[in-house]
Amino acid sequence: MGGWLLRRALQAVVTLAIATALLFVLMRAAPGDPLFRLSADRPISQKEIEVLRARYGLDQPVGRQLAAFLGGLVHGDLGVSIEYGRPVTALLAERLPATLLLGGSVLLLNFTVGLWLGVRQAVRRGAREDRWLTTLSLTGYAMPSFWLGLMLAWLVGVEWRLLPAAGMQDPLLSSDAGWLTRAGDVLRHLVLPVLTLSVVSIAATMRYQRAAMLEVLHLPYIVTARAKGLPERLVTWRHAWRNALFPVITLFGLWLPILVSGSVFVEAVFAWPGLGSLAAGAVGGRDYPLLMGASLLVAALVVAGGFLTDVAYALLDPRVRIG
Amino acid sequence: MTSILEILRSAWRNPRGRTGALLLLIVAVAALVGPWLLPDPLAQPDILAGGLPPGVGHPFGTDQLSRDVLARVVNGARISLGVSVLAVALSVTLGAAVGIVAGYWGGAIDAALMRLVDGALAIPRLFILLLVLAVWERVPVLALILIIGVTGWFATSRLVRGEVLRIREEGYVQAAEALGARRRRIIFRHLLPNALGPLLVAATLGVGDVILLEAGLSFLGLGIQPPTPSWGGMILDSREVMVSAPWTGIFPGLAIVVTVLSANLFGDALRDAVDPRSA
Numbered sequence: 024m025g026g027w028l029l030r031r032a033l034q035a036v037v038t039l040a041i042a043t044a045l046l047f048v049l050m051r052a053a054p055g056d057p058l059f060r061l062s063a064d065r066p067i068s069q070k071e072i073e074v075l076r077a078r079y080g081l082d083q084p085v086g087r088q089l090a091a092f093l094g095g096l097v098h099g100d101l102g103v104s105i106e107y108g109r110p111v112t113a114l115l116a117e118r119l120p121a122t123l124l125l126g127g128s129v130l131l132l133n134f135t136v137g138l139w140l141g142v143r144q145a146v147r148r149g150a151r152e153d154r155w156l157t158t159l160s161l162t163g164y165a166m167p168s169f170w171l172g173l174m175l176a177w178l179v180g181v182e183w184r185l186l187p188a189a190g191m192q193d194p195l196l197s198s199d200a201g202w203l204t205r206a207g208d209v210l211r212h213l214v215l216p217v218l219t220l221s222v223v224s225i226a227a228t229m230r231y232q233r234a235a236m237l238e239v240l241h242l243p244y245i246v247t248a249r250a251k252g253l254p255e256r257l258v259t260w261r262h263a264w265r266n267a268l269f270p271v272i273t274l275f276g277l278w279l280p281i282l283v284s285g286s287v288f289v290e291a292v293f294a295w296p297g298l299g300s301l302a303a304g305a306v307g308g309r310d311y312p313l314l315m316g317a318s319l320l321v322a323a324l325v326v327a328g329g330f331l332t333d334v335a336y337a338l339l340d341p342r343v344r345i346g
Numbered sequence: 347m348t349s350i351l352e353i354l355r356s357a358w359r360n361p362r363g364r365t366g367a368l369l370l371l372i373v374a375v376a377a378l379v380g381p382w383l384l385p386d387p388l389a390q391p392d393i394l395a396g397g398l399p400p401g402v403g404h405p406f407g408t409d410q411l412s413r414d415v416l417a418r419v420v421n422g423a424r425i426s427l428g429v430s431v432l433a434v435a436l437s438v439t440l441g442a443a444v445g446i447v448a449g450y451w452g453g454a455i456d457a458a459l460m461r462l463v464d465g466a467l468a469i470p471r472l473f474i475l476l477l478v479l480a481v482w483e484r485v486p487v488l489a490l491i492l493i494i495g496v497t498g499w500f501a502t503s504r505l506v507r508g509e510v511l512r513i514r515e516e517g518y519v520q521a522a523e524a525l526g527a528r529r530r531r532i533i534f535r536h537l538l539p540n541a542l543g544p545l546l547v548a549a550t551l552g553v554g555d556v557i558l559l560e561a562g563l564s565f566l567g568l569g570i571q572p573p574t575p576s577w578g579g580m581i582l583d584s585r586e587v588m589v590s591a592p593w594t595g596i597f598p599g600l601a602i603v604v605t606v607l608s609a610n611l612f613g614d615a616l617r618d619a620v621d622p623r624s625a
Contacts, residue, residue, distance in 0.1 A: 034464075041465025049477050158362070161614075165606035167558055169565050170581050170599035177588045177595075280470040287472060288562055302473070306480050306566055314480060318473040325468045 027337065035330040042322040043096070047089055050315055101319070102312035106305065111316035114301065119320075121191055122297030125290070126282050128213060129220045133228045133278075138271065140225075141232025145240060145267075146259055148233075160226035168285045172219040172292035179215060187212050189294040216293045220285050227281070228274060235270040239263045269340055276332035279325050353543055356619035363615020369608035373601075377427050380420035397591045407593040409583065415594055418575040419601050425576050426605065429491050430556035436495025438502055438549045442541070445506025446533055450514065460507070466500045471559065479568040490569060494556060502548050509541040516540075543620040550613035554606040561602055577602050 076082045080091055095102065101111035140160075144153045180188025187193065191212050196205070239245065240263055248258045283299070290299030298317055305313040357363040396412040398404055406415035444463075448456040466474075474497050479485055485493075513519060519536050527535075563569030564578030572579055577598040584595030 037461060038464045038468055041461060042468040045462075045465055046469060046477065049474060154362075161610055162603065162607055165554065165558075165603045165610060167561050167565070167578070167581070167599065167602050169562065169578075170595070170602065173581065173585060173588060173595060174599070177592060181589055280467075284470045284472040287476075288565070291566075302476065303566060306476050306568060309480055311480070314477055318469060318477060321470060321473055322468045325470070329468075 024337070028334065031330065031333055031337075035326050038329075039323060039326045042326070043093075043319060044089075046315060046318055046322070047092060050311060051085055051088070096319075101316040104305075104310055104313040106308040106310040106313065111312050114313065115298065115316055115320055118296060118298045118301045121295060122283075122286055122290070122299060124209075124213070125216055125220070125286060125295060125297055128217045129224065129282060130275075130278070132217065132221045133225055136221075137225045137228030138232045138268075141229040142236055142259065142264055142267070144229065144233045145236030148237060156229065160229050163222040164224075164226035166223050167288070168219055168223045169288040169292050171222060172216070172289050175215050175219055176292060186214050188215060191296050212295075216289050216295050219292075220282070220289050223285060224278075224281060227278075228271070231271050231274050232267065235267040236263060238270075239267045269336070272336055272339070273332055275335075276325075276329040279328040280321075283321050283324065350542055350546065353546065353616060353619045357612065357615035360615040360618060362611045363618075366608040366611025366613075366615065369604060370612060373423055373605050373608065374427060376420055377423035381417075381424060384417040384420055385414055397587070399591075400593055406597045407591065409580075409594045410587055410591065415580075415597055418580060419577070419597050421575045422577045422580060422598060423601060423605070425487070425570055425574060426557050426560060426602075429487065429494070429560050429570075430553045432491045433494040433498065433556050433560075434549050434552040436492070437498035437552065438545055439499075440496070441499035441502025441548075442506050442538070442545060444499065444503035445508075445541075446510055446537055448503065449507035449510030450529075450533065450537065456507070459503070463500045463503055471497055472562065475559070475563060476566075476568065479563065482568075484571050485569065487570065487574070490560070490563075494559065498552065498556065502545070502552075505544055505548055506541055509544055510537050513537055513540045543616075547613055547617045547620055550609060550616055554609035554613065557602060557606050557609070 073082075080088055083091070092102075099112055101115075103109065104111050104114055107114060140156060144156050147153045176188035179185050191209060192205070193208050193212075196208055200208075245258060245263055248262045249255075253262075286295075286297060286299035287303050288299070289295065290297045291303040294300065298320070302314065302317040304310075305317065358367065394412070395404075395408050396410050398408045398412075400407040400415075404414050404416065406419060408414055409418070444459055448459040475493065478493055478497075479490075482489070513536065519532060522532055522536060560569050561576070561578030561581070564576045565582045567582065570576035570579055572583075580598040581595050584591070584598075588595055
């Protein structure tokens with residue numbers, strides 16, 4: 024296990040390094056000048072441009088820029104946001120908790136409701152319920168998250184006035200409210216964004232669980248379990264599902280990129296104060312350092328997620344580390 | 347080996363696959379012919395007819411600038427389908443080329459290419475596109491197609507590489523190699539035809555993904571630029587009038603759902619035909 028773990032960790036580091044290099048090349052190779060937005064907003068003299076160019080190091084050769092960028096990275100310095108005028112790392116750290124809360128809730132819903140529905144589908148393979156659930160989940164998967172979010176915000180938030188449609192906290196909540204009231208308030212704000220992201224993502228979870236379950240259900244030990252008269256519920260959940268859970272673990276790694284991309288739209292629609300709305304705002308303001316920092320953080324999360332998934336898999340299934 | 351024709355026939359026999367194919371056909375025909383039959387959405391016939399609810403004359407209503415929403419949705423179909431089909435064609439071609447090179451040549455080339463793909467796959471495609479597109483003030487449609495296409499081949503290359511590694515060990519390829527067949531012949535006569543099934547599945551499902559991606563980019567103001575109608579752009583515009591004129595946002599969204607769903611239904615049926623175990 025030790026050797027395997029070391030090799031896998033090394034691979035993760037290399038992957039992240041390549042991703043970082045790619046991001047840097049992308050930003051530098053893209054046509055256009057990061058400063059053109061500034062000059063579009065108001066008249067700006069050539070001299071001012073030179074000064075700004077020097078301040079952001081844009082007058083240096085690309086090799087030196089990369090070196091400076093990597094040097095900063097090692098010290099946890101991702102530069103200064105153009106829009107906010109504050110260090111990118113501080114902004115990212117501020118916004119991360121809200122995104123983790125949103126993403127965590129969506130994952131929780133997926134890995135409970137999604138798995139349960141997938142198992143039901145597999146057990147009733149080909150029946151009407153299976154077909155309907157497949158169609159429903161595929162419809163959800165085909166929905167643009169920003170559209171579904173807008174529709175829910177309009178119907179539930181504005182027309183029916185059932186739930187708040189924007190933000191994470193009620194600005195009118197008095198400052199001496201107890202923590203329970205506060206938590207309840209955040210929870211109410213959480214419902215619509217979580218629902219939106221879950222609807223557009225649960226199809227993948229259901230499908231994986233269904234396929235994994237089908238693989239297991241025809242194995243001899245299931246036939247044996249049935250033949251000795253075990254109730255079907257025990258066969259399904261205790262015998263089949265336990266083994267059908269392994270493949271689903273890999274989903275977690277695949278999941279992170281989808282979740283992060285989806286949160287860009289959902290957070291923008293619901294004004295959720297997380298990384299997604301930060302990134303969406305950075306696009307509008309052409310805030311490169313911020314956009315770059317957010318992309319790097321996302322890449323690091325994805326690589327770490329893949330690594331942890333593989334480790335969990337190896338712990339559960341010895342064939343991975345030996346074979 | 348199942349031929350492409352057999353795969354298509356089997357997908358057509360699948361009820362859900364047939365539904366998807368038919369819906370996709372309807373959207374494609376509407377995208378092709380629709381703009382000729384419907385009023386030009388850029389012409390402004392009646393400035394007093396702004397924000398009308400759906401009714402006679404305007405089945406989907408009109409937007410704030412008195413443009414017919416149906417005409418814009420149909421025009422948007424042309425853009426959406428055009429962009430996604432061309433971009434996917436580009437990604438699939440690139441993915442197949444890289445996958446074959448990596449899988450067939452192997453060794454250091456394979457290792458280098460796959461490390462590159464690993465790194466690229468660590469960055470969600472949306473973020474790559476945000477970084478690249480944010481520099482442009484106005485993105486020409488052709489550039490958008492190129493950029494989406496060039497950023498979409500990573501997963502396909504891995505898929506094709508896997509197929510090539512499998513096919514390479516098959517008896518008929520070994521036999522062809524033993525007979526002294528040229529590399530080109532092996533690639534185009536044996537490797538590529540046998541990898542076409544999975545490629546077709548990836549391409550069909552990819553079309554749905556790219557429609558969603560393009561709509562998302564346009565919603566963020568980075569994709570198709572107004573006044574060219576695009577579904578994502580229309581939903582962006584509807585944000586401000588959602589309460590007074592919700593139909594301006596409902597219909598473009600439904601158009602996306604129907605198109606992506608039908609592409610995915612058809613893609614699923616194709617997958618079942620290629621790999622019957624997954625049914």
